[in-house]
Amino acid sequence: MRKMAETVYVKELDLSSLGSLSKSYITIRHPRMKKVLRIQATICMAAREYLDSLGFIELLPPIIGPVTDPGIRGAKQVTFNFYGREYKVMSSAILYKQMAMASLGKIYFFSPNIRLEPLDSAKTGRHLVEFVQIDIEQAHASYFDAMEIAEGLLTYVVKKVLKEHEEDLKDLGRELKVPRRPFKKLTHKEAVDILRSHGIEASYEHEIPWEAEKELSYMFEDPFFIYDYPRGARGFYDREDPERPGILRDFDMLYPEGYGEAVSGAEREYKVEKVIERMRATGENPAKYGWYIEMLKYGIPPSAGFGIGVERLTRYICGLKAIWEARPYPKVAGIYSP
Ligand code: ASP
C-alpha cells in the first residue's frame, strides 16, 4: 500500500479542457486523441478475444425498454414516450443480461448506457453521461468466479496494449504495468476500516462515497476488489447472502493510483418472491417491472456477472486525467456538446 494522497497524474485534473467538449469535431483529430482511440480499439478487440476464448457469446445490446437498471449511484434515468407508454434508455443492461444468460449461459454485450449524472459530476473527471460498458453474465457462476473473470480480462487487455502500443503509451507519458495477480480482495468492512483509520469518513451500511473511494484507490499500486457490500449500498438484483442477511454477494473492482471504480458485479437474485421483496425494500415498484417479473416467474438460472466501463478502462490504461479524454464525442453532465 502506498501513502495517502501522494500526488500522481490523475490528481491534476485540468478543468479548462471541459471547454473543448463542444468542439469534439476538432479534438477528435488531435494526435493525442488519435493515439487514445487506437488504444481503445485494441482494448475492445482484446476484451472480445479474452471473453470469446472463455466461451462467452457476444449478443447485440438493448438500447431502450420499459424498465432499466435503477441501481446507478444517484444518477437519473432517461424516460421517453414510446407510442403512449413510458420507456427508458438503458442505464445498464442488467435485466437483459439475465434474460440472455437464461438462453445461452455465458454472454456479454458492449452495452451503450445513458445516466443523467448530477451536475457536479462534470468536475470530477470520472463520469460521462453516455458511455459503453462491457457487460458480462454467466449462469451458475459465483461472485468469486465473476471476480476471476474480471481480473483475467483486465490483465489480458493490459498485456495486449503493452505489446501493441509501447510507443503510443510512451508518447502519452503513461507507465503501465501488468497488474500483479491475484488482485487483493477487501471486504466492504475492511475497506471502511482502512478509510476510517486514515480519518476518511465512510459508513459500514452504505456505498463508499466517490471521494473516499478515490483516496482508497491512491493507496494501491495494483487493481483490487471490494466485496460483500451491505444491503443498503446496492440495487435489488445483487443477491443477498442467505447465510449472512444484510450482506450482498457482490463486488467492485477499483483501479489503483486514484482512478477508482472499474467494475461492479454480483451474484443475482433470481427467485421472484425474493426479487419483489428486495424491490420493495429499495423503493422500486414491482408493478413497473412487468416483463422482468413474468420472466422470473417463468424461471431463470442463478448467475453472476459484472460490467466494466470501456472509457474508464481506457482512461486507466492511457493514464488520462479526465474521462472525457477517453471518448470521441464525450457527453458530460450539463455540457451541451456534439
Ligand atoms: N449493472 C451493473 C452496473 O451497471 C453491473 C453488473 O452488476 O453487472 O453497474
Ligand code: MG
Ligand atoms: Mg458501479
